[in-house]
Amino acid sequence: MALLEYAIIGGILYGIFFSLVAIGLNLIFGVMRIINLAHGQFVMLGGFGAYLVTSSLGLNPIFGVPLAVLGGIAIGYPLYYGVVPRLQRSRDPEMLSFILFFGVAQMIEAVMTLLFGVDERSLPGEALGSGNFGVLGQQFPDSWWVAVAVSLLCIGGLWLYFSRTRLGYATRAIIANREEALATGINVNRVSAIAFIIGLSLAGIAGVFVPYLVGSISPSDGSDLTTTSFAIIIIGSLGNPLGTVVGGLVFGVGTMLMQTFYPSWSNLVPYVLLVLIVLVRPSGLLGKAVRNA
Amino acid sequence: MIKALKKAWLASVMTAGLVLPGAAMADTATAPSVIKIGTLYASTGNFAIASKGQYEGLEYWAKEVNADGGVFVKAFNKKIPVKIVAYDDQSSTSTATTLYNQLITQDHVDLLVADFGSVLTSVAVPLAAEHKMLLIDPTGSGANFFTQKTNYLADVSIPSSTVWPLPLAHFLLDQHIKRVAVIYDSNDFDASQAETLKETLVKGGVTPVYYHGVPTGETNYNVLLHTIAARRPEALIEFGYPPNDIAFLRTLSSSGLHFNMTFTIFPGQLMKMMEKTVGAKAMAYTYTYPTPPLVATTDTTYGPDTATFVKDYTAAKNEAPNFLNVAGFNTGLIMQDMLGQAPQFTQLSFHQALMDMSGKTKTLEGEFKINENGAQLGELFSVAQLIPSGDTNKIVVVYPEDKATGKPVYPAPKQ
Structure with missing residues (x-):
């Protein structure tokens, strides 16, 4: 029973963190209908940002969080205006974005490999706390709790953005129907650019904590992170950023339960869930039913 | 290092002289201008760290022998420079399959060296056998490779994983x-x-x-x-x-x-x-498991001992070698000895040379000892x-x- 409790609590924590890992991908898809296949590479960049903050500046890796936001702006703004409007003028933006961002992902990985080599990098183990903190008698490393706290802050912040700000209303309007939003006078391009920057920043922030939850970070970790993120957002609801949290929790708890009882099969969890969701409820657990006329 | 390699070359020449005094050698006119060694490395992915280390060791060996005029090839009774033809498989077995195939069928390499580890070697084993090419396997030690007698596989720089533990x-x-x-x-x-x-x-x-x-x-x-x-x-x-x-x-x-x-x-x-x-x-x-250079071999019969290798490698690369650098270098050494002993420039002759070397050769990794299935039984950890x-x-x-x-x-x- 203790193992079951540990797996469930661990799964919830892991799932909340992976919601943050994936949420930027869903936000960008929801607003722009483009698939950012370089999402995992932006998460990886966040991890390397934190690595630089600690190794070069001697600061706590938590300072990687503001750096990720700055990086999101510095990369997101030119990338958006250089690429996205052109994509959206094309006949099949989803497919084209798939190819284009695959190229971006490969470029980022290649550049990072040139700059940092292929070695795994880690962050100081005790920087986010050296002890363990328990809930219901189950102890988890301090770094997990910090990662979860930051994830909840980011997800909560995104919810407030959607529900309390004019830009957030406009973003939701675009998610609901881009053409109608355009017709009502919303500056779709500007709102989309902001969403794009937020999406990349959230990915970067998640990256800061990846070395603590998965041991280390290397330039080649991006593709796996993209795949996992993609599975999570499909499980939750593709195009509904906050649905990502449900996807993350299902993924986290499922993975940890499998690790506890059938560890060999644990990597299958996100993909089995993905297939089941696509077959049974294609719009995702939180997706709205689709009505066909 | 050059001195040690010269010593190794001299040993090969002397062995050749002892085994086949005055035997008919292949005409030097037919000798290739370079010995093409085909291999793969992974710049990214799960095996990148280890693959990079192994590849760097092999490259270092090639640079050293070329600085000395190349490897002595008994079949042509002369030294010939080596050229490494290498592609990046990105730790992907499917990419590796295509690239191994390219090395064999397009580049027509003379020697085929597998990438690091069992996963990336696994796809090369059947391909090499199909093309009747000897696969020099530096660190692919998975037990499944060595279940039957073969002339086309030799694990040269790491013991078969079944004996590790x-x-x-x-x-x-x-x-x-x-x-x-x-x-x-x-x-x-x-x-x-x-x-x-x-x-x-x-x-x-x-x-x-x-x-x-x-x-x-x-x-x-x-x-x-x-x-x-x-x-x-x-x-x-x-x-x-x-x-x-x-x-x-x-x-x-x-x-x-x-x-x-x-x-x-x-x-x-x-x-x-x-x-x-x-x-x-x-x-x-x-x-x-402690591996060279963390544990040293002093009484080598071929190539430098561990201390000499570490000293020379560090001087050349400005960083101390790790085990995978040693494994890559050792792979080169074994091929060098093999070329120095094989009377014909054929894959079967190369394999026979390795079998002849088995149990009689000691490099910086320890005793080189393979069985008829290609498994390395020496170099124990x-x-x-x-x-x-x-x-x-x-x-x-x-x-x-x-x-x-x-x-x-x-x-x-x-x-």
């Missing part, structure tokens, strides 16, 4: 450790080690209290470690690749859990990188423990007794 199993039995947990990656390299360990332990009356595979890409060990701790093992053995070992040791360090003994593979191969990533403290008292020494750890060989440089600290103290 034998000293470890005997050490556990000697220490009277009764509760052993084994967690391994589900790939041939790690699974075959786990299987051998389990089999040997069971024969010794010890049944593992936890024995499970995890996916090769596993990097989250927190819940797994708590599941294992619930079985109260005295020793926890983890068989994985470098990213797994890093994640495992870091998670263990931050988990608040303690085991009397923990074992991982790669600290003994990539000590510097592992200490940098995991931290010396988190690795303290961990057991591992001992068991070592990382003992804190100032800000770092030093390797202390603890088993077998004839190779031991110190006593094990068991149970390991809490850090």
Whole structure:
């Protein structure tokens, strides 16, 4: 029973963190209908940002969080205006974005490999706390709790953005129907650019904590992170950023339960869930039913 | 280094002279201008760290022999420069399959060298056999490769993984450790080690209290470690690749859990990188397989001894070599000896030369000894423990007794 409790609590924590890992991908898809296949590479960049903050500046890796936001702006703004409007003028933006961002992902990985080599990098183990903190008698490393706290802050912040700000209303309007939003006078391009920057920043922030939850970070970790993120957002609801949290929790708890009882099969969890969701409820657990006329 | 290679070349010439005095050599006019050595490396992915190390070692060997005019090829009775033709497989077996095929059918390489490890070697084994090409296998040690007699496979720089854990199993039995947990990656390299360990332990009356595979890409060990701790093992053995070992040791360090003994593979191969990533403290008292250059061979019969290699490599590359650099270099040395002994420039003759060298050659990795299935039975690993020494750890060989440089600290103290 203790193992079951540990797996469930661990799964919830892991799932909340992976919601943050994936949420930027869903936000960008929801607003722009483009698939950012370089999402995992932006998460990886966040991890390397934190690595630089600690190794070069001697600061706590938590300072990687503001750096990720700055990086999101510095990369997101030119990338958006250089690429996205052109994509959206094309006949099949989803497919084209798939190819284009695959190229971006490969470029980022290649550049990072040139700059940092292929070695795994880690962050100081005790920087986010050296002890363990328990809930219901189950102890988890301090770094997990910090990662979860930051994830909840980011997800909560995104919810407030959607529900309390004019830009957030406009973003939701675009998610609901881009053409109608355009017709009502919303500056779709500007709102989309902001969403794009937020999406990349959230990915970067998640990256800061990846070395603590998965041991280390290397330039080649991006593709796996993209795949996992993609599975999570499909499980939750593709195009509904906050649905990502449900996807993350299902993924986290499922993975940890499998690790506890059938560890060999644990990597299958996100993909089995993905297939089941696509077959049974294609719009995702939180997706709205689709009505066909 | 040049001196050592010259010595090796001279030995080859003398051997050639002894074995085939005045024998008809191939016409030097038909000799190729270069010996093309085809290989793959991974610049990214799970195997990048290790693959890069192995490739750098092989490149270093090629540079050294070319600086000396090339390798002596007995079939042409002359020295010929070597040229490495290498492609990046990005740790992908499907990419590797295409590229191995390209090396054989398009580049027509003279010698085929596999990429690092069992996963990336696995796709080369059937391809090489199909094209009747001898696969020089530096570090692919998975047991499944060596199940039948073959002329087209030779594991040259690492023991077959089935024999790796034998000293470890005997050490556990000697220490009277009764509760052993084994967690391994589900790939041939790690699974075959786990299987051998389990089999040997069971024969010794010890049944593992936890024995499970995890996916090769596993990097989250927190819940797994708590599941294992619930079985109260005295020793926890983890068989994985470098990213797994890093994640495992870091998670263990931050988990608040303690085991009397923990074992991982790669600290003994990539000590510097592992200490940098995991931290010396988190690795303290961990057991591992010590590999050259962490353990030295002094009485080599071919090529430099470990100390000379380390000195020359460090001078040339401005960094000390790790085991995978040694493995890559050793692969070159074995091929050099093979070319110096093979009377004909054919794949079968190369294989026969390797068989003839088996049991008679000792390089910086130890005794070169292969069986008819291509498995490496020499170059055996001992068991070592990382003992804190100032800000770092030093390797202390603890088993077998004839190779031991110190006593094990068991149970390991809490850090």
